Amino acid sequence: MDALIPLFVAIxxxxxxxxxxxxxxxxxxxxxLAPITLxxxxxxxxxxxxxxxxxxxxxxxxxxxxxxxSPLGIFLVLDGFSVIMLCIIxxxxxxxxxxxLSYMAKYTAEANYYSLFCLIVAGMNGVVLSGDLFNLFxxxxxxxxxxYALVAFGVGKTELEASFKYQVLGGLASMLIxxxxxxxxxxxxxxxxxEVRAAFDGSYSKAFYLFVQVLLISGFGLKAAIIxxxxxxxxxxxxxxxxxxxxxxxxxxKAVGIYVLIRLxxxxxxxxxxxxVVIAALGALSxxxxxxxxxxxxxxxRLLAYSSISQIGYIVMAFGMGIILLLxxxxxxxxxxxxxxxxxxxxxHAVFKGLxxxxxxxxxFRLNTRNLKEMGGLSxxxxxxxxxxxxxxxxxxxxxxxxxxxxxxxxxIAAINGRFYLLAALAxxxxxxxxxxxxxxxxxxxxxxxxxxxxKIREVPFPMATSMVFLAILCVALSLLAIPSVSETxxxxxxxxxxxPELYSTTLIxx
Amino acid sequence: xxLQISIIxxxxxxxxxxxxxxxxxxxxxxxxxxxxxGLVICFLLxxxxxxxxxxxxxxxxxxxxxxxxxxxxxxxxxKVPFDRTSLVNTLVAFVVFAGLFYFFLHxxxxxxxxxxxxxxxxESYVIGALEHTGSVNLVTGVLFDFRAYDTLGExxxLYTAALGALTxxxxxxxxxx
Amino acid sequence: MIVYLxxxxxFLVGLYGVIxxxxxxxxxxxxxxxxxxxxLILVLxxxxxxxxxxxxNTNSGPEIYVDPLPQAMVxxxxxxxxxxxxxxxxxxxxxxxxxxTFDIREIKNxxx
Amino acid sequence: MEGMSTIVKKVSQLVxxxxxxxxxxxxxxxxxxxxxxxxxxxxxxxxxxxxxxxFGSSALNLKKEVAGSSNTExxxxxxxxxxxxxxxxxxxxxFFGNFLPKGEAGTLLSAGVIPLYNIFIGIEVAGAILTIFxxxxxxxxxxxx
Numbered sequence: 001m002d003a004l005i006p007l008f009v010a011i012x013x014x015x016x017x018x019x020x021x022x023x024x025x026x027x028x029x030x031x032x033l034a035p036i037t038l039x040x041x042x043x044x045x046x047x048x049x050x051x052x053x054x055x056x057x058x059x060x061x062x063x064x065x066x067x068x069x070s071p072l073g074i075f076l077v078l079d080g081f082s083v084i085m086l087c088i089i090x091x092x093x094x095x096x097x098x099x100x101l102s103y104m105a106k107y108t109a110e111a112n113y114y115s116l117f118c119l120i121v122a123g124m125n126g127v128v129l130s131g132d133l134f135n136l137f138x139x140x141x142x143x144x145x146x147x148y149a150l151v152a153f154g155v156g157k158t159e160l161e162a163s164f165k166y167q168v169l170g171g172l173a174s175m176l177i178x179x180x181x182x183x184x185x186x187x188x189x190x191x192x193x194x195e196v197r198a199a200f201d202g203s204y205s206k207a208f209y210l211f212v213q214v215l216l217i218s219g220f221g222l223k224a225a226i227i228x229x230x231x232x233x234x235x236x237x238x239x240x241x242x243x244x245x246x247x248x249x250x251x252x253x254k255a256v257g258i259y260v261l262i263r264l265x266x267x268x269x270x271x272x273x274x275x276x277v278v279i280a281a282l283g284a285l286s287x288x289x290x291x292x293x294x295x296x297x298x299x300x301x302r303l304l305a306y307s308s309i310s311q312i313g314y315i316v317m318a319f320g321m322g323i324i325l326l327l328x329x330x331x332x333x334x335x336x337x338x339x340x341x342x343x344x345x346x347x348x349h350a351v352f353k354g355l356x357x358x359x360x361x362x363x364x365f366r367l368n369t370r371n372l373k374e375m376g377g378l379s380x381x382x383x384x385x386x387x388x389x390x391x392x393x394x395x396x397x398x399x400x401x402x403x404x405x406x407x408x409x410x411x412x413i414a415a416i417n418g419r420f421y422l423l424a425a426l427a428x429x430x431x432x433x434x435x436x437x438x439x440x441x442x443x444x445x446x447x448x449x450x451x452x453x454x455x456k457i458r459e460v461p462f463p464m465a466t467s468m469v470f471l472a473i474l475c476v477a478l479s480l481l482a483i484p485s486v487s488e489t490x491x492x493x494x495x496x497x498x499x500x501p502e503l504y505s506t507t508l509i510x511x
Numbered sequence: 512x513x514l515q516i517s518i519i520x521x522x523x524x525x526x527x528x529x530x531x532x533x534x535x536x537x538x539x540x541x542x543x544x545x546x547x548x549g550l551v552i553c554f555l556l557x558x559x560x561x562x563x564x565x566x567x568x569x570x571x572x573x574x575x576x577x578x579x580x581x582x583x584x585x586x587x588x589x590k591v592p593f594d595r596t597s598l599v600n601t602l603v604a605f606v607v608f609a610g611l612f613y614f615f616l617h618x619x620x621x622x623x624x625x626x627x628x629x630x631x632x633x634e635s636y637v638i639g640a641l642e643h644t645g646s647v648n649l650v651t652g653v654l655f656d657f658r659a660y661d662t663l664g665e666x667x668x669l670y671t672a673a674l675g676a677l678t679x680x681x682x683x684x685x686x687x688x
Numbered sequence: 689m690i691v692y693l694x695x696x697x698x699f700l701v702g703l704y705g706v707i708x709x710x711x712x713x714x715x716x717x718x719x720x721x722x723x724x725x726x727x728l729i730l731v732l733x734x735x736x737x738x739x740x741x742x743x744x745n746t747n748s749g750p751e752i753y754v755d756p757l758p759q760a761m762v763x764x765x766x767x768x769x770x771x772x773x774x775x776x777x778x779x780x781x782x783x784x785x786x787x788x789t790f791d792i793r794e795i796k797n798x799x800x
Numbered sequence: 801m802e803g804m805s806t807i808v809k810k811v812s813q814l815v816x817x818x819x820x821x822x823x824x825x826x827x828x829x830x831x832x833x834x835x836x837x838x839x840x841x842x843x844x845x846x847x848x849x850x851x852x853x854x855f856g857s858s859a860l861n862l863k864k865e866v867a868g869s870s871n872t873e874x875x876x877x878x879x880x881x882x883x884x885x886x887x888x889x890x891x892x893x894x895f896f897g898n899f900l901p902k903g904e905a906g907t908l909l910s911a912g913v914i915p916l917y918n919i920f921i922g923i924e925v926a927g928a929i930l931t932i933f934x935x936x937x938x939x940x941x942x943x944x945x
Contacts, residue, residue, distance in 0.1 A: 003888060006895035010881055013667060017878040020674065021871060061660040063894040072635050074660045106685050112678040119671050126664065134761055138664035141768050145668055148775055149675030155684035157786055161795055164779045168715055171772055172706060175722045178765060179699070182726060185758065186622050186733045189631020211618035512735075513691055520694040520728070527698060527721045531705040536713050536790070543717045546698075550724050557731050558741040558754045560834035562762055564826070566727075568842040569770050572929055573720070575849060576774060579936055580781045581713060583944075584790065604707060608700045615696050625691055626737035633734075633757040641744050645902035645911035646831040649742035649753060653760040654836065655917045659896040662917070663880060665764045665838075666924050670877050672771030673928035673935075676778040677870060680939040743834065746906045767838055767925075774932045781936060785943045 005059040005076050007044060008086065008125040009139075012037055016118035023111025030114040031101060037118060038094040041125070045086040052083055054493040056503070058131065071192045077131035079504070080493025084343065085128045085259055088350045092250045093121045096243040099358055099467040102460075103243055103365060113153060119146040120247065124255040133181050133191040137174070140256050144170050144223070147252060151240040162232075162239035169232040173222035180215035183208070193268045194505040200270050213275055216264060217282075224257020226316060227286035230309050237308065238301035238370070242361020245301060249308045250354035254346055258312065262319050262342075267497070267504040271327050280320025284426055287313025291433040295440070299370045300360045303441060304353065307396065310430060311349045317423060318342030318411045325418045326499060334417035340487065340495050341410035348403045348478055352392045355471035359389035362460045362468070363445060372441065376448035381457045384465050386446045388472040393442055395475045397435035402475055406482035513625055516553055523549040536586045540577045544570065561650045691732055698725035712780040712790040716773060723769045727762045734758035803856030812854035819847040827922035831911040837918040841925025848930050852937070859941040866934040873927030880920045883913060 015037040019030040056079030064073030097117060104113055123143025130136040148170065152163035185191055187208060188199035200209070218229065225233035233253070237245050265275060290310030297303040319342045325335035362385045363378070364370055379386040395402035398409075408431055415424035459465065481487050497503060526545030533539040547570035554563040623629070630637060636653050646652035654662050702725060705718025734755030742756040780790065787795050803809060823843035830836030857865075887897035903910035 003893065006888075010885060010895070013663075013881055014878065017670075017874045017881070020874045021878070024867075060894070061658075062656060062896040062898070064657055071632070073657050106687065108683050108686055109678055109681055112674055115674060116671070116678065119667065119674075122667070134764075135658075135661055135664065138661050138668070138764060138768070141771075142664055142667050142671060145671045145675065145771060145775060149671070149678050152679055152779060153684070155679060155681070155782065159684075160679075160779055160783050160786070164712065164776070164783065164792075167772070167776055167779065168706065168719070171719045171776075172703075172722075174768075174772075175699075175702075175719070175726060178726050179729070181761075182730045182733060182758075183618070185730075185761075186619075189629065189633070191757075191761075192632065195632070205618070205621040207614070207617035208619070208621065211614055214614075512737075516691050516732075517694055520691065520698065523724070524694065524698050524701060527701045527705075530717050530721070531701070531709060531714060536711070539714060539717060543720060546721055546724055550728060553728055554731060557735050558739060559731055559759050559762075560741050560743075561836065561839070562727075562731065562759055562766070564835050564839040565763055565766055565842070568839055568846060569766055572842060572846060572849070572933075573770060573773055575853075576777055576933060576936060577713070577716075579933075579940070580777050580784075583940075584784055585788075601708070604704060608704065612693075612696060612700065616693065619689065619692055624689055625732055626735055628734060628736050628755060630755060633755045636756050637742070637753050638750075641746075641905050644898065644914065645905055646914050647744050647746065647906050647911075648831050648834065648836070649744060649756040650759050650763070650834075651831045651836050651914060651918070652911075653756050654763065655831075655914045656896075656898050656912075658760060659884070659917065661760075661764055662921065663884065663896075665767050666877055666880060666921055668768050668771045669925060669928045670873060672774045673870065673873060673931040675775050676932045676935045677866070679775075679778045679782060680935045682939075682942055741834070744905075763838060770929075778932075778936065781939060785939075 004044060004048065005057070005078055005129065006061070008041065008129060009122050011041060011044075012118040012122035012125070016115045016122065019111050019115040019118070023115070030111045034097055034114040034118060035094065035101070038090060038097050038121065041121070042087070042090040042094050045083065045090050048078060049083045049087055052078065052080070052493070054080060054496070056080065056497065071195060074135045075131040075192065076129045077504070078129060079497045080495075081263070081343070081497045082128045084347065084490075084494050085255060086125060088347055089121065089124050089128065089251045089255055092247065092350050092354045093117075095354065095467045095471055096246045096250075096358070099246075099361070099464050100243040101463040103361055103464060104241065107153065107241070113150070116146045116150050119143075120150065120252070124251065127256055128259060131193055133184065133193060133196070136260065137177055137181060140177075140223070140260070141174060143252065143256055144174075147244075147248060150244045151236050151248075153241055153244070159239045162235035166232045166236040169222055169229075173219045176215045176219035176222070180212050180219065183212050183215070193264070197268050197270070197501070197505050200268075209269075213269065217261070217278065220257050220261045220264075221282065224253050224261065224312060224316075225309055226282050226312065227289050227309065228282075230286065230290075233309060234302050234305040237305035238299060242301075242357055242364060245304075245361070246354040246357035249305065249357055250350045253308070253312065254350065258315055258346065262498070265323065267501050271323055273324065273327055276320055276323030276327060278320075279323060280317050280423065283313045283315070283317030283320050284423055285313070286310065287317060287430050288426060291430045291437070295433065295437045298372050300363060300372055300441065300445065301357065301370055303437060304356050304360060307434065307437070308353055310434065311345070311353065311396065314408070314411060314427065314430075315342050315346050315349065317427075318345065318414065321415060321418055321420055321423065322498070331418060332499070334414050335499060336495055337410055337414035337417060339498050340491050341407055341414050343491055343494050344410060344481055344487070345407035347481070348395070348407045351471055351474050351478060352395045352404060355388060355392040355468060355475065356396070358464070358468050358471065359385055359392065362464055365460060365464070366457050372444040375445045377446070378457065379446040382459050384459055384468065388468040389446070390442060391472045391475050393438035397438050398431045399435070401479055403478035403481070406479055410482070512556065515556060519549050519552055534587060536581045536584070537578065540574065540581055544574050547573070561648070692729060695725045695729045695732070698728075710792050712776075712783065712792060716776045716780065719776070720769065720773060723765070727765060730758045730762050730765075804854050808854050812850050816847045816851050819850065820844060823847060823922075823926075827918055828908065828915065830918035831914045832906065832908070837921030838925055840918075841922035842929060844922065844926040845929035845933070848926070849933050852934075859938055862934055862938050862941070866931055866938060869927045869930040869934065873924045873931060876920045876923035876927060880917060880924065883916060883920070887913075
């Protein structure tokens with residue numbers, strides 16, 4: 001047992017509490033403590049990633065390991081998949097926080113902002129590490145409740161309205177998830193995920209199984225904003241302060257939505273063919289509709305929010321194909337490609353969508369508008385923002401040599417190998433549409449003729465610029481993951497966890 | 512037991528429907544109180560005194576907070592005009608709900624009926640728990656020892672809500688306005 | 689089984705409220721009602737015939753107790769419910785001060 | 801916020817003390833009788849809310865109180881985490897271990913760290929609920945000016 005695992009939750013919690021206590025007394029205390037906290041978490045995540053080396057670990061809270069085959073307390077699980085998520089969460093968190101140092105200076109109650117920021121990170125780390133259904137629900141609530149407050153942080157009209165919508169739909173999702181957890185406890189008499197799997201491996205009633213799966217797909221689908229459940233996302237992600245939009249779009253919907261969905265359907269439920277079809281279909285639907293809705297937007301952040309729905313669709317579709325291919329059993333190489341492509345795209349999307357929201361924040365910071373029609377000609381006055389956003393746009397539209405190209409390519413190859421020709425065609429088509437609306441964004445924001453006088457507009461301050469440049473470098477650097485030997489060490493442990501579901505139960509409780 | 516709880520549940524459902532249709536918001540909030548306090552009685556019947564205490568206090572505080580919000584507002588819910596589209600919407604909702612109800616009925620068919628529950632994971636929380644935790648109250652033992660990590664999360668949620676309320680209810684959002 | 693079905697009816701009443709009501713306070717009430725029904729389902733699951741409340745009697749021998757785990761889960765969920773209601777109320781009162789109404793049809797800046 | 805009539809003030813003065821004591825009792829006996837940190841903390845917060853409603857207070861005083869309650873809850877929950885971390889270094893060397901001696905079951909000083917958790921959680925819950933309530937009241941006061 002590695003004693004460092006609970007620190008992923010304990011460190012951000014402690015610094016969140018300290019910031020509220022000392023934030024009013026010591027000036028600038030929170031601005032100093034918050035980046036250090038996130039940096040420490042990132043280092044810890046990277047350390048765990050290197051020391052794990054493809055194995056997985058379980059941590060029994062309070063030392064309650066229990067008799068063999070029957071876990072007693074709450075288990076935390078650190079394996080290839082969760083450690084990658086931890087790295088992404090804390091990396092994007094650190095960058096967004098560094099960006100906030102100058103972006104949030106115009107808001108009041110900064111100490112509360114940084115405290116809530118640490119709480120959202122703590123919640124996400126808790127969700128990703130948890131091996132226990134109810135514990136997962138509790139930490140999910142920690143992160144979403146702090147995100148409700150952060151979305152409405154500016155207390156303007158639109159922020160409050162968006163936050164209310166987000167809260168109602170989020171509350172609905174929580175209810176569905178809680179009901180599902182209750183029903184699972186009724187059937188399996190346990191809330192430990194590995195033991196639930198062991199209980200499901202035997203006999204179960206078909207109707208019950210389907211009902212629970214429907215509840216969980218709609219619950220976590222609402223959190224992840226897959227298409228029929230997406231109503232809250234464009235409002236919440238466009239109204240929030242920009243670093244928070246980057247956090248929400250970059251990592252929150254992945255950590256509390258997709259990650260949990262994948263974890264539950266790969267490691268807790270036994271695969272069924274229907275569920276694979278449903279997941280792949282939902283993914284393809286959000287992919288297409290999200291991109292079509294994004295074209296007609298004139299608000300920069302709204303455009304980016306719809307594009308998030310579309311890119312989330314890619315990831316969900318890849319995992320859905322993975323389930324179907326694993327069930328067919330005759331083409332494991334394609335399944336590995338599909339799942340690996342999904343994870344790779346998840347990492348990439350966190351990086352470039354985070355960067356794009358930071359770019360949008362910079363535009364809003366200097367111009368006080370989010371409307372594309374009021375921008376133009378900014379490529380001269382804001383060269384850094386312009387260059388980084390160009391790189392991110394090319395990356396998200398799948399232009400080589402940026403990372404987005406490779407992850408989309410992997411997904412498309414997997415689709416062709418697995419003989420999902422329709423899905424492959426749709427993925428290519430959506431990629432072209434994506435290129436279309438990002439060219440629109442580039443043209444109207446940076447290259448068109450200026451509407452207003454833009455000479456007075458200067459480049460953004462140092463912390464914001466550094467964060468954007470850092471993420472832009474990552475956009476190029478992550479292309480390295482496409483090299484087989486690199487992806488073998490980085491992505492392979494995560495893929496292994498998902499394609500060998502029994503592994504999860506054995507590390508957890510040794511069944 | 513099943514009969515008593517069913518009767519109370521019937522009252523709770525009536526209270527809930529009234530709360531959703533009451534014209535005056537204050538009466539709606541108080542009708543929600545019926546549901547909450549009905550739940551307290553159910554908890555007592557189901558041998559859950561801890562929950563009864565927490566629920567009665569939390570329900571009271573929720574009512575105080577909601578009444579404080581509603582009290583000097585207009586208090587009247589604006590009527591939704593009932594035209595053809597809303598009729599269609601209601602019908603669709605009822606069909607979906609009937610489907611969900613039927614689905615739920617089938618889903619829980621094979622599960623243990625009321626009172627026939629067997630202990631799985633919770634067996635160790637009952638048998639020998641006194642020696643493990645030293646707490647006579649088994650629920651406290653679960654909350655603060657076996658699953659203390661959940662309780663930390665729960666306390667953090669309440670803390671987040673307090674911090675969030677404090678943040679959302681400050682007068683000025685930005686320094687310049 | 690009838691108790692569980694009645695609980696689910698209560699859940700559906702709450703769901704109906706969330707979908708059809710157009711008032712911030714009513715929506716918050718509907719969410720609370722959904723919560724209550726789930727609490728009751730969880731506690732019902734843990735009930736055992738002839739079981740005692742989960743307080744160990746140190747003087748007598750071993751007895752049957754009702755399942756303490758769902759009770760602990762519901763306790764946690766009650767506090768989460770309080771937290772969500774508080775956040776909703778904070779937003780609702782702020783919106784009321786801005787628009788002088790709780791009606792969401794008049795609070796509509798955002799499209800789609 | 802204005803206070804209420806003299807009768808209400810007198811009665812609530814008498815009752816609030818009792819409610820407060822009852823809340824403390826519930827918190828301290830959390831491991832012996834039904835109740836615990838959450839129930840007791842909420843009851844304690846209820847006593848304060850009763851006093852504030854009965855006596856009324858100016859927005860300025862309320863602001864001082866909300867700062868106090870917010871700080872109290874932060875310190876209390878910080879102590880919970882520190883207590884959990886302490887068991888990483890003492891006793892079983894795990895997060896959230898029960899590292900204190902268990903004592904004799906059924907007595908007030910038993911069950912190791914559980915009474916301590918109960919007390920801290922009780923303070924935290926009382927502070928949090930009071931903070932939420934005060935934040936609402938202050939907002940109503942200030943925005944109606």
